[in-house]
Amino acid sequence: MSSRPCLFVVLAAGKGTRMKSSLPKVLHKIAGQSMIAHLLTTASEVGGDIAVVVAPDGDAVAAEATRIVPDAKIFVQASQRGTADAVLAAKPALEQHGGADVVVLFADTPLVRPEVLARLRAALDAGSRIAVLGFNPKDPTGYGRLLRSGDGALIGIREEKDATAAEKKIGLCNSGVMAFRVPDLTGLLSRIGDANAKGEYYLTDSVAVGGEMGVRATVVECRADDVLGINTREQLAEAEAIWQARARSEMMRNGVTMIAPETVWLSFDTQIASDVTIEPNVIFGPGVTVEEGAQILGFCHVERSIIGKGVRLGPFARLRPGARLGENAHIGNFVEVKNTTVGVGAKANHLSYLGDGDVGAGANIGAGTIFCNYDGFNKEKTEIGEGAFVGSNTSLVAPVKVGKDAYIGSGSVITKDVSPGALALSRSAQEERPGWADKFRIMMTRRKAAQKNKS
Ligand code: UD1
Numbered sequence: 001m002s003s004r005p006c007l008f009v010v011l012a013a014g015k016g017t018r019m020k021s022s023l024p025k026v027l028h029k030i031a032g033q034s035m036i037a038h039l040l041t042t043a044s045e046v047g048g049d050i051a052v053v054v055a056p057d058g059d060a061v062a063a064e065a066t067r068i069v070p071d072a073k074i075f076v077q078a079s080q081r082g083t084a085d086a087v088l089a090a091k092p093a094l095e096q097h098g099g100a101d102v103v104v105l106f107a108d109t110p111l112v113r114p115e116v117l118a119r120l121r122a123a124l125d126a127g128s129r130i131a132v133l134g135f136n137p138k139d140p141t142g143y144g145r146l147l148r149s150g151d152g153a154l155i156g157i158r159e160e161k162d163a164t165a166a167e168k169k170i171g172l173c174n175s176g177v178m179a180f181r182v183p184d185l186t187g188l189l190s191r192i193g194d195a196n197a198k199g200e201y202y203l204t205d206s207v208a209v210g211g212e213m214g215v216r217a218t219v220v221e222c223r224a225d226d227v228l229g230i231n232t233r234e235q236l237a238e239a240e241a242i243w244q245a246r247a248r249s250e251m252m253r254n255g256v257t258m259i260a261p262e263t264v265w266l267s268f269d270t271q272i273a274s275d276v277t278i279e280p281n282v283i284f285g286p287g288v289t290v291e292e293g294a295q296i297l298g299f300c301h302v303e304r305s306i307i308g309k310g311v312r313l314g315p316f317a318r319l320r321p322g323a324r325l326g327e328n329a330h331i332g333n334f335v336e337v338k339n340t341t342v343g344v345g346a347k348a349n350h351l352s353y354l355g356d357g358d359v360g361a362g363a364n365i366g367a368g369t370i371f372c373n374y375d376g377f378n379k380e381k382t383e384i385g386e387g388a389f390v391g392s393n394t395s396l397v398a399p400v401k402v403g404k405d406a407y408i409g410s411g412s413v414i415t416k417d418v419s420p421g422a423l424a425l426s427r428s429a430q431e432e433r434p435g436w437a438d439k440f441r442i443m444m445t446r447r448k449a450a451q452k453n454k455s
């Protein structure tokens with residue numbers, strides 16, 4: 001590890017026009033979290049002070065940055081005149097960190113891993129004064145190309161728009177991630193001009209300018225998936241796929257079984273313990289914790305929920321915010337649970353809605369049970385006591401309590417509290433008319449025959 005402190009300068013002032021969106025580019029999400037939040041989480045894992053450069057209308061971006069790193073310093077780039085100009089906007093931070101390494105990151109390049117940043121800084125320790133993270137993308141179109149001398153030293157970076165046909169054939173590209181010593185960078189920035197196709201101040205020109213001043217640059221190569229730059233929605237989807245693949249692999253390494261990992265979608269904060277099995281086609285929204293040994297069967301959709309030890313969920317179950325499933329509970333097909341605690345070993349196996357409730361340990365909720373929690377104005381609570389048995393097709397009109405070990409007859413509409421151990425029934429009494437069905441059939445057969453004869 002380097003002995004010098006580190007300042008990260010995160011550039012997020014670009015317009016992101018290629019996204020065709022009213023949302024700033026760096027607030028678009030990967031795995032349920034904004035690009036810039038992913039990047040800032042990585043930077044704070046590595047450790048160092050963080051400066052973020054935003055556009056004059058970048059309040060939302062600044063707010064997102066300080067949500068993730070409360071003491072990040074925000075700088076405004078008055079007009080978008082290029083990446084070197086953007087770094088200059090953070091000059092006060094550079095001045096405060098005279099003895100530090102500075103790593104420039106692009107908020108639209110959020111997948112870089114901490115170990116890759118550590119390798120980049122190690123190049124400075126090894127004597128380089130500028131270290132550029134380079135990679136070989138499948139398609140280099142749009143990226144700056146890294147120009148090297150015969151002995152492999154980095155001598156320049158050429159933007160696509162300024163490149164000759166020969167330079168465009170170079171496969172090694174600039175990721176945009178660059179590391180400098182602060183005093184070097186300050187000197188280089190003051191010498192960068194805007195004589196290029198876009199008329200912008202390019203940070204990439206620091207390499208050629210450095211060459212003239214005897215400031216040596218090197219390339220540190222990394223995998224393309226670490227430095228995918230996101231300019232379009234297609235690249236956003238590519239980044240999502242990369243992130244998902246990484247997260248699934250990490251989970252499997254930590255003891256989670258996924259039968260078809262490529263069909264399981266995780267969020268940035270999904271927590272899954274060991275010996276959990278996840279069947280195909282499961283979607284985790286944000287805020288989900290799954291405890292040891294739970295089984296999540298196919299086609300479940302879950303968010304902001306806790307799935308306890310040994311729970312069996314699904315297939316086709318939906319957990320909405322605030323579902324808390326106790327140990328060994330069973331929530332089966334076409335059951336929706338929202339803001340409800342389900343006790344240890346309780347079961348709701350078929351076609352039910354449990355909203356704003358509390359289900360005691362060992363209770364059994366029959367098929368088609370509905371917690372009628374909403375009257376169009378207020379949400380009310382349904383409480384089911386331990387060991388209670390709720391018959392199929394019951395409507396529980398909240399607020400209502402069903403006592404411990406009580407029994408509810410199928411098809412009931414329960415509007416009043418039920419005492420512990422009692423049977424509650426609310427449905428019309430059944431009547432029976434002996435022989436009625438036979439007589440009915442004979443009558444109808446005759447009538448049909450008469451109609452046929454007429455026509
Ligand atoms: C940039 C690099 C290119 C590299 C590619 C990697 C330059 C000149 N080009 O091109 O060599 O291959 O990234 O993805 O550096 N930004 C500002 N203010 C500005 C301009 C840009 O803050 O005035 C920010 C953007 O928000 C973005 C980053 O800088 O986070 C890069 O800008 P972008 O316009 O996306 O550059 P690319 O054309 O992708």
Ligand code: CA
Nearest residue numbers: 108229230231
């Ligand atoms: Ca870019």
